Amino acid sequence: MTPITTPEIAVRASGVEKIYVSGDTNVVALRGADLEVRCGEILMLVGPSGCGKTSFISIIAGLLKRDAGQLEVMGQDPQALSTEARTAWRLRTVGFVFQQFNLIPTLTLAENAAIPLILQGMDRRSACEKAREILNYVGLGGREQSSPVRLSGGQQQRVAIARALVNSPKILVCDEPTSALDGATGLHVMELIAQVGRMPGRAVIVVSHDDRIYHLADRIVRMDDGRVDRIETPAARRNTHV
Amino acid sequence: MPIFALKMLFGDSARFYGMLLGLAFSTLLISQQAAIFVGLMSRTFGFITDTPQPDLWIIDPSQRFLDDNKPLRSTAVQRVRSIEGIEWAVPLFKGLLVVNLPDGKRQVSQIIGIDDASLIAGPPFMLEGALTDLRKPDAIIVDERASRREFKMNKPPEGGEPRPLRVGDILELNELRAEVVGICKATQTFQSQPVIYTTYSRATQYAPPERRMVTMVLAGLSKGADQAQVIKTIAERTGLSAFTGEQFTEKTYVYWMLETGIPINFGTAIVLGFFVGVAVAGQMFYNFVLDNLKYFGAMKAMGASRKILLGMVFLQASTVAVLGFGLGIAVTSIFGLTVPNEKLAFRMTWQIPLIAAGAVIIICTASAAIGMWRVLRLDPADVFKG
Numbered sequence A: 001m002t003p004i005t006t007p008e009i010a011v012r013a014s015g016v017e018k019i020y021v022s023g024d025t026n027v028v029a030l031r032g033a034d035l036e037v038r039c040g041e042i043l044m045l046v047g048p049s050g051c052g053k054t055s056f057i058s059i060i061a062g063l064l065k066r067d068a069g070q071l072e073v074m075g076q077d078p079q080a081l082s083t084e085a086r087t088a089w090r091l092r093t094v095g096f097v098f099q100q101f102n103l104i105p106t107l108t109l110a111e112n113a114a115i116p117l118i119l120q121g122m123d124r125r126s127a128c129e130k131a132r133e134i135l136n137y138v139g140l141g142g143r144e145q146s147s148p149v150r151l152s153g154g155q156q157q158r159v160a161i162a163r164a165l166v167n168s169p170k171i172l173v174c175d176e177p178t179s180a181l182d183g184a185t186g187l188h189v190m191e192l193i194a195q196v197g198r199m200p201g202r203a204v205i206v207v208s209h210d211d212r213i214y215h216l217a218d219r220i221v222r223m224d225d226g227r228v229d230r231i232e233t234p235a236a237r238r239n240t241h242v
Numbered sequence B: 001m002p003i004f005a006l007k008m009l010f011g012d013s014a015r016f017y018g019m020l021l022g023l024a025f026s027t028l029l030i031s032q033q034a035a036i037f038v039g040l041m042s043r044t045f046g047f048i049t050d051t052p053q054p055d056l057w058i059i060d061p062s063q064r065f066l067d068d069n070k071p072l073r074s075t076a077v078q079r080v081r082s083i084e085g086i087e088w089a090v091p092l093f094k095g096l097l098v099v100n101l102p103d104g105k106r107q108v109s110q111i112i113g114i115d116d117a118s119l120i121a122g123p124p125f126m127l128e129g130a131l132t133d134l135r136k137p138d139a140i141i142v143d144e145r146a147s148r149r150e151f152k153m154n155k156p157p158e159g160g161e162p163r164p165l166r167v168g169d170i171l172e173l174n175e176l177r178a179e180v181v182g183i184c185k186a187t188q189t190f191q192s193q194p195v196i197y198t199t200y201s202r203a204t205q206y207a208p209p210e211r212r213m214v215t216m217v218l219a220g221l222s223k224g225a226d227q228a229q230v231i232k233t234i235a236e237r238t239g240l241s242a243f244t245g246e247q248f249t250e251k252t253y254v255y256w257m258l259e260t261g262i263p264i265n266f267g268t269a270i271v272l273g274f275f276v277g278v279a280v281a282g283q284m285f286y287n288f289v290l291d292n293l294k295y296f297g298a299m300k301a302m303g304a305s306r307k308i309l310l311g312m313v314f315l316q317a318s319t320v321a322v323l324g325f326g327l328g329i330a331v332t333s334i335f336g337l338t339v340p341n342e343k344l345a346f347r348m349t350w351q352i353p354l355i356a357a358g359a360v361i362i363i364c365t366a367s368a369a370i371g372m373w374r375v376l377r378l379d380p381a382d383v384f385k386g
């Protein structure tokens, strides 16, 4: 008998190493990190400050080059692509949510959220139309024409989530999406990520320090000193801590 | 993305208007100063451009520019006439004399005495009267600007309100009667003295005895004469220098350029205009790009190609450049059209907007290039660094 479901693998990383060279000092950020992320799951990457979380997801997202190890993201090693091809690959494949929301203050919410579509070549009108739908979906319906500067942090992060999802990327990468927000707002934003990000075939990777949102993850990957230390499920985690 | 690029630009309104005004002010300073410079310079040779008839202007070899009068011996005209290839040659008197007005006012004026027979080198435009009226006794023609200003009749002989000098009025030169028979329009002289046209013989009567001399000889070439050869022959036979109008203009212009402080003064203002642009607009544009660097970085991470990002910066720079330049040139033109020419020499030649545009392009290209370089160097991985 074959298993009924074999979850497809979105990210397969093994032995990933990253060394930052600045001047005469080398900082080893990753020393052989291994990770598998399944399609359809929400994976949280946690660990002490400086353990290499941001470096790791940057490599996975095709923003940063690794120095050793294997990586396949949706069947593609981003590092094997030319700079231009990698940029285009990121556009198609990866959605980003940043700690600092990085919304352009002089554009409307709809325009901000439409950026990935426009970068993909969609005309502005259709892109903004589509952005409106997704803004509605993240709870900002009716405010499409407002400016981001009038929004609270939580609302701004909702717009950023809409922007990350507007072109239906296969992978959503969020680096500390809630750490610029207060606890309750952060929880709401994370709930939104868990709700709208989770789709069959899409993998969501969230880097976070915020243990109040851990229960929203399918799996929690604990990193330490440039390696993946443990993989837990929220239930197991809760058991170990409580 | 072009629309977004423009919205980013216009949305930062304080900075946008700052850049716009910086560039406009720069353009204004450069083009306005250049136009005044050209205007002043063209006054130094205005008489030459006002006088198209002669093929050759024959002067003493030591004369450096138009107004640097070095009178010639009275035989000069005859000797020039005898040269092969010369169709005609006439004397010209040009000098400063004192004019007495009926109310006792004295006014130094530029007297131009033109050949009695041919009346060659008369004023370019007659507003009242005819050039041939100069053949009447004691006749003079006065330029219109002076008739309203220096020669304004404060106590008209017929009584009543002050009025401009007009045909029929009597002035006095060197205790001789001079009757106004015409009003003309002549290019203002560099020192802005009134210009009076009369015949050569009358001009030499008006002049004090020691200055009753030919100032220069104007000549026309015969059909088919070899101009260069004639110029050479004149030099050999008479020891005088002959120039075409163009050459004489250039000689005058070069003198003023090289021998006076005027170009340095204007040059300084123009360079200043350029640096105002660099300091204000260039700097602000660079700061504008720096402020937006995090958004460019985020877009780069999201998958915006270099081409798109550079295109955005380029569009932003060229938009402020075009708008700032346009505003500056518009203000300069309005300035040039509203300030009366007699108050200010202002002459906008087609080269001036080009020079100003060049300056604006340099400022914007340089600041955009630095901005683009910063955008290119952006590490997309830095977007995760708060």
Ligand SMILES: Nc1ncnc2c1ncn2[C@@H]1O[C@H](COP(=O)(O)OP(=O)(O)OP(=O)(O)O)[C@@H](O)[C@H]1O
Residues within 6 Å of the ligand: A020, A021, A022, A027, A028, A029, A047, A048, A049, A050, A051, A052, A053, A054, A055, A056
């Ligand atoms: N550009 C860089 N140049 C040099 N060293 C770097 C650079 N980026 C990160 N590092 C170093 O690499 C190590 C891992 O950094 P990284 O940002 O990946 O950690 P992190 O787990 O995301 O930390 P945090 O929780 O504080 O965000 C740290 O020691 C950091 O100082």
Ligand SMILES: [Mg+2]
Residues within 6 Å of the ligand: A053, A054, A055, A175
């Ligand atoms: Mg980090």
